[in-house]
Amino acid sequence: MSPRNSILLVLGMAAALYAQGPEVPVDPSNSFQVNLPGDGPLSWVSADWGRTRATARGGAMLVDLHSTLVFKNSSSRAIRGVSLLVLAQEVTPGGKASVTVPSLDVQPGESFPIRVDLRLMRPLNTGTGVLVQVGLDGVLFEDLTFYGPNRLNARRDMLSWELSARRDRKAMLAALNQGGPENLRKQLLSVLARPSDNLVMGMQVARAMPSTNVEAGRSVEFAFLQFPDSPVELLSGDVRMTGTEARAPRIELQSKAKRAIRFVELGWLAKDEQGREFMAGTLPADLNLPPGQHSTIRKENTLRFAKPVNSLTAFPTAVEFSDGDLWVPSYAALKDPRLAAALPASGEERRLAELYRRKGLDAVVQQLRSLR
Missing domain, CATH: 2.60.40 (Immunoglobulin-like)
Incomplete structure (x- = not known):
């Protein structure tokens, strides 16, 4: 499932956006920082910042952030959701955003990617320094316990998505058990046919x-x-x-x-x-x-x-x-x-229907039985 990207503060520098400024050089080696707690459930594996661009807009800098971050589950429990806090400037309008990824199934020791595509604003700074910092706002585990500062109420959103996903998987599994594979296939095809x-x-x-x-x-x-x-x-x-x-x-x-x-x-x-x-x-x-x-x-x-x-x-x-x-x-x-x-159709229904379209009915049945 694609990350749900939510800009928390509306860009408040509309007047400055009329003037398209020059591109600001971005050095991936020192312009970005990933901050994770040393005793936390995630460890950082790698990041690709190659498509990120920064542009001067009046007295501000517009950062088009495009990256794939790879993390590892360093805990002893399966992870169901992750929320990242992405910060260009704490107090600048448009300087803070979040990326939340629900419906995960990351087992202990496994690595997984999170795609980040955001547009952030920060004061124009001609000196050196970190442009964007990425931190952990929360992790939801399989047992529905939560880890993290929860600055952006990520726990509530991820718990809601996970409970809804479990509800929908339970209904799909009931369709399978009561009517067999063809009954499940019928439900998946009806989801694909819905003009969402x-x-x-x-x-x-x-x-x-x-x-x-x-x-x-x-x-x-x-x-x-x-x-x-x-x-x-x-x-x-x-x-x-x-x-x-x-x-x-x-x-x-x-x-x-x-x-x-x-x-x-x-x-x-x-x-x-x-x-x-x-x-x-x-x-x-x-x-x-x-x-x-x-x-x-x-x-x-x-x-x-x-x-x-x-x-x-x-x-x-x-x-x-x-x-x-x-x-x-x-x-x-x-x-x-x-x-x-x-x-x-719900997000989980669409995810399972897309899995059926790409990999067939057996892949869906396997997930329904493993993610009860």
């Missing part, structure tokens, strides 16, 4: 701007999909809709759990003017929600959609408890007819 790109409507999140009377829009109440096993129940909510924008969403929810909840992620289904529903994205929220209590999620944001939206439906996609445990929806919940029609 057409099932997602683009959504951008921006800070809300003061609205005028003309732009006030209309108040639209959220619809909700409830899952019986969800730790939260979505009660009510509304948003101001103006064309392709939804402003200041508000959702009231109640905890059904016996443990305190500190984080909730909600998925968004958007219905366009033709009545078609698309997965539009997710909205995360940090909470302090005791058992049985109510809370209200308020976001002073503007959600910009790729096309006009008539209605919105929200549903829980992840809930994190105060002890670090995580809930994700069951496979049966996500196969609800309405969701099944709107959601693209």
Whole structure:
């Protein structure tokens, strides 16, 4: 699976980007640094920085980082996910990013590559020194324990992906056990046939701007999909809709759990003017929600959609408890007819389908039986 690259800070030097400056010489021997804890689970094997370029842009330097880093699992446990912190400048807008790789199966002593393709900004420095530093933000092991500073909340993301992947593999294995190889093949072919790109409507999140009377829009109440096993129940909510924008969403929810909840992620289904529903994205929220209590999620944001939206439906996609445990929806919940029609195949379903396309059914069966 390709690394999920997420620029954490938006490039804030737009004015400087109008002036394309000269290329800055990059010496791979001293321009890059990989910092790993000496007693950590990873050791660094090699790196190829050959395609990385640096360009002066006004008073800043734009670093196009392209590298393949090879690491070794130095621990005694299998690794399921790795997150790297990539730093050109701690405080510069656009100077920090992460690369997270889920769905790994790296046994003790094995080496594995991580591809890094990022664009970073840093102050222009004509002297010598390290341009980019790569550090470890976290490692998720097979037993779901975590190692690392977790500066970017990598644990939550990797645990969510791993639990979801295990859920989907379990469902695929059940299809194999109940209907034989041809039943599994049928499921894999249906994943390959799904037009994933057409099932997602683009959504951008921006800070809300003061609205005028003309732009006030209309108040639209959220619809909700409830899952019986969800730790939260979505009660009510509304948003101001103006064309392709939804402003200041508000959702009231109640905890059904016996443990305190500190984080909730909600998925968004958007219905366009033709009545078609698309997965539009997710909205995360940090909470302090005791058992049985109510809370209200308020976001002073503007959600910009790729096309006009008539209605919105929200549903829980992840809930994190105060002890670090995580809930994700069951496979049966996500196969609800309405969701099944709107959601693209999951990352693990696509990975297994691609494995089937490249190596055949036996390779998929082998993985399903080994990665239970």
